[in-house]
Amino acid sequence: MTNPNHSDKELIDRILNGEQELFAHIVNRYKDRVAAICFKMVKDKNTAEEVGQETFIRLFKSLDQYNFNSALSTYITRIAINLSLNKLDSIKRRRKRFFEQEDHHNAFESQETSISKKMETNELVQIALQHLTPESRSVVVLRMIEGYSVKETSSMLGIAEGTVMSKLNRAMKKMKETLNKYTLKDD
C-alpha cells in the first residue's frame, strides 16, 4: 500500500517506473486547486470538469518532461490555465461560426435582469469575472484569487511582468465598473 503523504517527487518517480495507479494520489492532492481555477475561468460546470480531467491527462502524458524546477502545483496550474484559455477560444470560435453571438448577448441580458433583485457578493464577483476577456480573467484568477506573485503569474502565462500589472489594473478597473453597475441596480 502507498502512503498518500509521499512527496510529489517520490510519487512521480514510482509512476514513471510503472506504478500508474499512484497517479490517483496526485489527482486527489491537486483536484481542488484545479477545480478552483477551472470554475473561475470557464464557469460552466460540465466544461470546467472536462477541462479539469484534460488537465490531469496532459499532466500524466508529460510527467517524464517535468523537471522539478517549479513546484508541481505551479506546473498543474499552468496546464489548467492554458487548457481553459484554449477551451474558451474554441467556444468563442464555435459561437462565431454558427452566428450565435446574439444568443450570447441575450444570455447576458437575461442574467442581468435576474440578478438585479438580490445578489450575493460571490455571484457578483463571478459575473464581473465573466465580463473580462479570458486573458485578463486568467491574470485576476492567478494573482488576486489564487494569490500567486506577479513573477509567478507572468511565468505561468508566458507574458512579461509589466503586462501582468497593466492587464491586472485594467481588469480591476473594469470589474469595479461592472460591480458598481450591479450594486446600483440593487439599490
Added chain:
Amino acid sequence: MIDLEKMLHAQKQDSEVFNENFTESVMAKIRALGNQEVKIISLWQHRVWKVAVACFVGCLISLYALDGTLSVDSVLGLSEYSDIEISQSYSTYSAWDLELN
C-alpha cells in the same frame, strides 16, 4: 465603496469542487490511454513483422529464382543492361555450348 480586493480574496475560500467521481473518471481515462498505446504499438510490431517477412521472401526470390542476378543497379535502372537480360544471355550461350558439344 466596493472593496474588490477583499471580495476576490474571499473567492479562494468559496471555491466549487469537482464531483466525487472525478478521480475515478481521470484514472479510467488514463487506463484507457495506456491500453490504446499498447494496441498501437502491438499493431505496429505486427506490421514490422510482416514487412520483415516480405523482405526476406524477396531476398529468397532474388537469390534462388533469379539466380542472384537481381541487383540494386538493375532495379534502379543504373546499369546499361538489365542483370536479368545478361543472365538470360548466359543461359542461351551455355545452351549453344551444349548443342555444339
